[in-house]
Amino acid sequence: KGSWTWAAFKAHPYISNVLGYTTLFASADLIQQSVLAGIDWCQTARVAAVGFCFHANFNYHWLRGLERMLPGTGVKTVTGKVVVDQLIAAPLTISAFYIGERLMVTT
Template sequence: MAGWWRALLRTARRHPWPTNVLLYGALFSTGDALQQRLSGGPADWQQTRCVATVTMTFHANFIYVWQRLLEHAFPGRTPRAILTKLLYDQGVGMPVVCSAFYVGMSILQGKDDIFLDLKQKFWNTYKSGLMYWPFVQLTNFILVPLQWRTAYSGLFALLWATFICYSQQSGDGTFRSAYTVLRPQEANAVERPPET
């Protein structure tokens, strides 16, 4: 295991872009597979391929470049630099990534209105993201070296992917709708009044 870890570190130093993109994409796609597993249905590998395609072609690359642009524009770890990066990340970066996910998935799934999911779920998803991503990115900007920031985001994107993939398929972009996947018995009790 230690040899594998050293090899990963060497590869990341020599080839930071593809290493970060591949790690982020693999973690995000795993989140989709986890979401399917938690939903209890059969594995939909076509869905996971679509998620991997959107993630590898856009998300991971955007985040890799975005992290470097933020660091170049606001270098360092002073409180002011960190807060500025955080505000730009949540105010500009997150809406771009969220929009690209919904539109990209709609295109790959061949939906007639590729903007329908975006129109219906964007604001709920964005507000849900504001309860999660600022804390992740705060630690990212403070503790993580620039060459690992995309992979670090990918680690937390695994959990986020379980949420956003569920939202894209059958949720409404809120944590409450995703909670029903984790607690189906409680959701059924809420939906059906007790029999008398």
Template sequence: MIPLLRNVLRKSPYLTSVGLYTTLYTGADVCHQLWHFHFIEKTTHQHSTFSLDLGRTARMSFIGFACLGNFNYMWIPFLERLFPGATVRKTLAKVLVDQVIAAPILITAFYVGLRTLERKPDVFAVVREKFVDTYLTGMMFWPAAQTINFYLLPLQYRVIFLGVCSFTWANVMCFMKARAEQKLLESNAGNQQD
């Protein structure tokens, strides 16, 4: 399996990157929908059978492909050119630049991208609602993941490692977005009653 992965990475690193992000974001959305059904809907008896929202899954797949896979395919080599090598100092510089520049861009792209694809009226509503919480939550996850990535892994495996970490992070983002959407719905319902 490992030799096959190396061969695919060597022959087509771009397709590997965007394919991985597309697949992992698709999987993260399916996991979130299953979790929501089993622990929220099923316990409140709203639905008796699980039905996958394919439109939602397709939107997450598109965000994984269009935003994250493409961005990281270019971003990780850029950071390596900016701070070549894997010394402690250069690793910390990469992590810092990643958290200051890439994290805000990707959080915004995720929330705005999904709301745009959902054809919601105010595409920045969830960004305003959840950006700070998402960024602070990410600060508990991404610096450690990126330190491992930049310090221990060869360049050709970094986008793949980030993709695997992104599967976990995509699940976190799904939960945060769902909570923000629920809060926006409750806020709008309260405003309409007034």
């Protein structure tokens, strides 16, 4: 049973990526809320929606493109990937998170 699940995720990395990001975003929000206050399920739904609609898709394609631009696992290559990621993707994804969640609150 477990090997079938793992094989399905490996065969469909896009689906596992979307499910993974959505689960991580929702789980992180629930943990943060449980530490600070009570649970607001609407907020968790908004955070999960932003993870599902934007972050999962963006990161899936961004990381594949980054690997094509800078293939390899050497120290210099990985350092280059991190620098490019932090200069380009980090500002976009952080902005998308805050803007996306805020837009969902006002609608």
